Amino acid sequence: MKTGMTELFGIKYPIMLAGMNWLTTPKLVAAVSNAGGLGVLSAQWYAADKLRGAIKEIREQTDKPFGVNLTLGVGARERIPVIIEEKVPVLNYALGRPPEIAPLIEAVHNYGGKVIGTIAMLRHAMRSEQLGADCIIITGYEAASHSGNVGALVLVPTIAEAVKVPCIGAGGYADGRGLAAALALGAQGISMGSRLAATDEAEVADTVKQTWVNASEEDTVIDPAFDGINCRVLRNPAAEKLLEKKALPLFDAISAGMHMKKTLGLSWGQLFKEANNLRRQAIGVGGGQRGLGSAMRFAVGGRLFAKATVEGDPVNGILMIGQTVGRIKDITTVANVIERTVKEAEEILQTMNKQFAS
Numbered sequence: 184m185k186t187g188m189t190e191l192f193g194i195k196y197p198i199m200l201a202g203m204n205w206l207t208t209p210k211l212v213a214a215v216s217n218a219g220g221l222g223v224l225s226a227q228w229y230a231a232d233k234l235r236g237a238i239k240e241i242r243e244q245t246d247k248p249f250g251v252n253l254t255l256g257v258g259a260r261e262r263i264p265v266i267i268e269e270k271v272p273v274l275n276y277a278l279g280r281p282p283e284i285a286p287l288i289e290a291v292h293n294y295g296g297k298v299i300g301t302i303a304m305l306r307h308a309m310r311s312e313q314l315g316a317d318c319i320i321i322t323g324y325e326a327a328s329h330s331g332n333v334g335a336l337v338l339v340p341t342i343a344e345a346v347k348v349p350c351i352g353a354g355g356y357a358d359g360r361g362l363a364a365a366l367a368l369g370a371q372g373i374s375m376g377s378r379l380a381a382t383d384e385a386e387v388a389d390t391v392k393q394t395w396v397n398a399s400e401e402d403t404v405i406d407p408a409f410d411g412i413n414c415r416v417l418r419n420p421a422a423e424k425l426l427e428k429k430a431l432p433l434f435d436a437i438s439a440g441m442h443m444k445k446t447l448g449l450s451w452g453q454l455f456k457e458a459n460n461l462r463r464q465a466i467g468v469g470g471g472q473r474g475l476g477s478a479m480r481f482a483v484g485g486r487l488f489a490k491a492t493v494e495g496d497p498v499n500g501i502l503m504i505g506q507t508v509g510r511i512k513d514i515t516t517v518a519n520v521i522e523r524t525v526k527e528a529e530e531i532l533q534t535m536n537k538q539f540a541s
């Protein structure tokens with residue numbers, strides 16, 4: 184299946200792994216690249232030296248193209264030199280402002296790498312293209328974690344018609360129906376988060392994977408209560424608790440902030456400044472809140488996301504997941520998910536073609 188996406192990255196299938204903090208471990212990234220897609224590692228929770236190690240681990244497990252996803256917020260400045268020195272084949276940035284995005288794109292292009300900008304609004308897509316991004320991920324409202332306010336059915340064609348670079352749909356894609364729909368809407372491929380997280384190669388507890396299989400498309404909620412930015416998560420006891428509570432205990436926030444500071448190797452000053460920057464940008468897509476309360480949620484949210492994903496506690500931790508969780512019916516290998524998605528999409532497209540040609 185050749186599309187603008189497969190041609191751009193030199194991959195077999197128009198499917199990429201969405202960057203997902205903690206979940207996109209080197210093993211999962213390599214599995215997606217080895218299966219013919221584009222594996223992408225989220226750099227979100229890696230300090231610079233750990234990121235270098237993770238990139239090395241990916242290269243030990245695959246010789247295929249892969250990418251690193253970098254949210255241009257907390258700790259990003261320390262990780263950028265690693266991405267450039269390691270000549271990562273594909274950089275996928277999210278958020279950020281033109282003065283930091285433009286030199287980053289130039290640096291990646293200088294070593295022959297490709298750049299994808301993740302956006303959730305038309306004007307941000309046009310800005311990414313203007314700044315030199317080679318490709319754009321369009322994140323619809325259905326997506327896990329952070330998105331804008333518009334669903335894929337409207338957002339994908341609106342942006343795909345407005346830019347010249349290839350577009351990739353993200354949010355809600357779990358199977359061949361989704362891939363065929365994304366292609367029909369004008370995208371050149373899809374980014375899968377939730378679906379590829381529920382695979383054998385994902386290094387997350389079986390209890391968490393089973394929670395996803397049991398959930399329906401009605402079981403997610405999007406709200407700024409979890410990390411100060413509109414964020415889609417599974418509606419579980421921990422999520423209900425944060426939704427009910429208007430204020431967070433100060434002690435929790437300080438302890439979570441200390442944890443984040445230590446993990447990312449940042450000073451308190453850097454942490455506050457960059458958390459603030461991130462929230463200011465999220466306000467631009469209609470999903471952020473101002474003030475200390477929001478900063479506290481950012482730290483506490485990070486801790487609770489880790490509790491679910493790293494510690495494998497789907498009750499007391501918060502699980503970011505998309506509406507597409509309702510379409511996840513089994514835990515299988517990455518290669519199986521990718522191959523059956525492509526096969527199903529090809530069959531759908533052929534059937535429709537025959538139906539309307541006769």
Ligand SMILES: Cc1cc2nc3c(=O)[nH]c(=O)nc-3n(C[C@H](O)[C@H](O)[C@H](O)COP(=O)(O)O)c2cc1C
Pocket residue numbers: 201202203204206225226227252254277301322325326327328329353354355356374375376377378380492502503504505506507
């Ligand atoms: C657990 C989890 C962690 C995520 N972490 C990140 C991240 O670090 N950076 C990012 O740009 N997006 C992140 N996302 C969002 C995904 O990149 C992607 O937009 C989303 O999963 C697409 O929706 P889908 O789950 O319906 O496929 C995360 C999603 C999940 C489920």
